[in-house]
Amino acid sequence: MTPDPVAARRAVPAYSPGMRIGLLGGSFNPPHEAHRAISRFALTRLKLDRIWWLVSPGNPLKDVTALRELDARVGAAQAMADDPRIQVSCLEAAIGTRYTADTIDYLLRHCPGARFVWIMGADNLAQFHRWQRWQRIATSLPIAVIDRPPATFRALAAPAAQTLKRYRLAGNAAATLADRAPPSWIFLTGLKSPLSSTSLRNPDGSWKK
Numbered sequence: 001m002t003p004d005p006v007a008a009r010r011a012v013p014a015y016s017p018g019m020r021i022g023l024l025g026g027s028f029n030p031p032h033e034a035h036r037a038i039s040r041f042a043l044t045r046l047k048l049d050r051i052w053w054l055v056s057p058g059n060p061l062k063d064v065t066a067l068r069e070l071d072a073r074v075g076a077a078q079a080m081a082d083d084p085r086i087q088v089s090c091l092e093a094a095i096g097t098r099y100t101a102d103t104i105d106y107l108l109r110h111c112p113g114a115r116f117v118w119i120m121g122a123d124n125l126a127q128f129h130r131w132q133r134w135q136r137i138a139t140s141l142p143i144a145v146i147d148r149p150p151a152t153f154r155a156l157a158a159p160a161a162q163t164l165k166r167y168r169l170a171g172n173a174a175a176t177l178a179d180r181a182p183p184s185w186i187f188l189t190g191l192k193s194p195l196s197s198t199s200l201r202n203p204d205g206s207w208k209k
């Protein structure tokens with residue numbers, strides 16, 4: 001992928017220094033109501049000002065042959081977000097990466113004063129140890145994991161959660177996560193949505209109406 005510096009600047013949503021910003025990376029293939037629900041849940045529980053949905057050019061660990069084109073996923077995500085605090089970005093395509101560690105490096109370099117928190121569902125914590133430079137991600141910014149049955153126990157028993165065990169905050173410290181020095185993470189329970197993009201796709205990869 002070729003980086004496009006002008007597109008990258010445009011793909012960083014507006015923010016003010018000091019803002020607490022949650023980053024929800026995803027395939028959004030298609031976006032669904034749980035993306036909005038977990039974003040609002042994180043806004044409240046973590047006392048965030050914004051959530052940026054980073055629409056991925058393609059998850060490096062997923063089969064992307066039936067992935068809808070980026071523009072379609074970004075457009076559908078904008079329609080689904082329906083909240084002025086949630087902003088949709090295709091930053092990763094603009095900076096030419098599929099890897100979260102690169103995205104976070106870029107944002108930390110280019111957004112002085114922003115206080116970022118990485119947000120992901122429990123299914124992603126379960127395989128976080130397979131992400132490129134995952135330990136660097138964990139030492140770069142605080143992380144909030146949203147419970148997502150049936151992945152709960154698999155996630156908490158997985159190598160990343162075990163390695164980072166001593167940096168886990170109690171649920172009642174959620175409002176302080178964005179102020180914590182990394183590594184620091186929390187597992188948020190209380191919102192359990194069974195929704196998934198998989199359930200909204202046909203076998204050929206097209207989206208159900």
Ligand SMILES: Nc1ncnc2c1ncn2[C@@H]1O[C@H](COP(=O)(O)OP(=O)(O)OP(=O)(O)O)[C@@H](O)[C@H]1O
Pocket residue numbers: 024025026027028029034035038119120121122123124146147148192193194195196197198199
């Ligand atoms: N119902 C949910 N509960 C908690 N987290 C969720 C839920 N749906 C999606 N997420 C999280 O949102 C982020 C983006 O998810 P993604 O766009 O891959 O949707 P998905 O429903 O997980 O897709 P798929 O079914 O294709 O794997 C991921 O971190 C994922 O774990």
Ligand SMILES: O=C(O)c1ccc[n+]([C@@H]2O[C@H](COP(=O)([O-])O)[C@@H](O)[C@H]2O)c1
Pocket residue numbers: 024025026027028054056058059060061062098099100101124130131132
């Ligand atoms: O950086 C990696 O190696 C990596 C591996 C797997 C997933 N991710 C990111 O995890 C986020 C969630 O992906 P997904 O497909 O579950 O929505 C998305 O931003 C992906 O780019 C990142």
